Amino acid sequence: MDASRKSSHNLFEVFLRLRPPPHGSAIPERILNVEDPETQSHPTHITLNPPTDRRRAIEKFAFTQVFEEEASQLDVFHATKIASLVEGVLAPQGGEGTDAVVATLGVTGSGKTHTILGSKSQRGLTQLAMDVVFRSIGENMLDTHALYAVQESLQACDASESPLTVAPQFLDASGETTMASRAGSRAATPMIVRPRQPLLSYVNSPSATRQVSTLAGAIPGAFPRESIASPKSVRLVSDAPESPRPKQR
């Protein structure tokens, strides 16, 4: 890897996250050193421990950023600038928006799932990103009971022609199985979203670019308190009575 190339010139940004040892286990021998940053505020290089075989060269690797063991989910979320990816997808200034992908790669047990989906107490990048998405589009979200009425016209507008399913219908069908298979170390995804304060509008606002970073800065790393005791079934919150659902085709 060419250490001298700036990350902005790369098609991909590659971050390294070091996983802390499991609770209660002996601290393993460290096989790499994180180099002190020379110019940036964060480390970007690691060196593998010098091989005992002196014929082998010392190997040094460069990353966009190295997260050491104590880095929190929020540290990773902010440093990887996922809010700006969300902004690209939402395209507040108009246009079609951009695609973005965040993926993890690593050996088994290295923390891929922890980073993406979180744990019982810490939200992962997915929940944090979805939080920004939903806070951003708040005013443009349709009420659940209005969705059934507009489903047909939404379907007609969708160039991809993939079938649209309203969330309650989808969650009713798949929620129970998904939750059962996730039981274990993983926290249930918080399902009830009942904002106490009005949600901010991102798409309608002229100062949208500023707002998404404000929103991203304000989101909590931990699950909201009421979500810890999350409900046993999945329901979208609506104070209005649900309108009858259209018959399945």
Ligand SMILES: Nc1ncnc2c1ncn2[C@@H]1O[C@H](COP(=O)(O)OP(=O)(O)OP(=O)(O)O)[C@@H](O)[C@H]1O
């Ligand atoms: N940064 C971290 N802080 C605290 N615990 C972590 C961290 N990363 C991973 N863990 C814990 O280490 C264990 C293994 O992590 P995880 O399941 O995310 O690995 P994985 O890479 O997804 O593994 P696999 O490829 O086998 O699915 C989990 O118990 C997880 O909670």
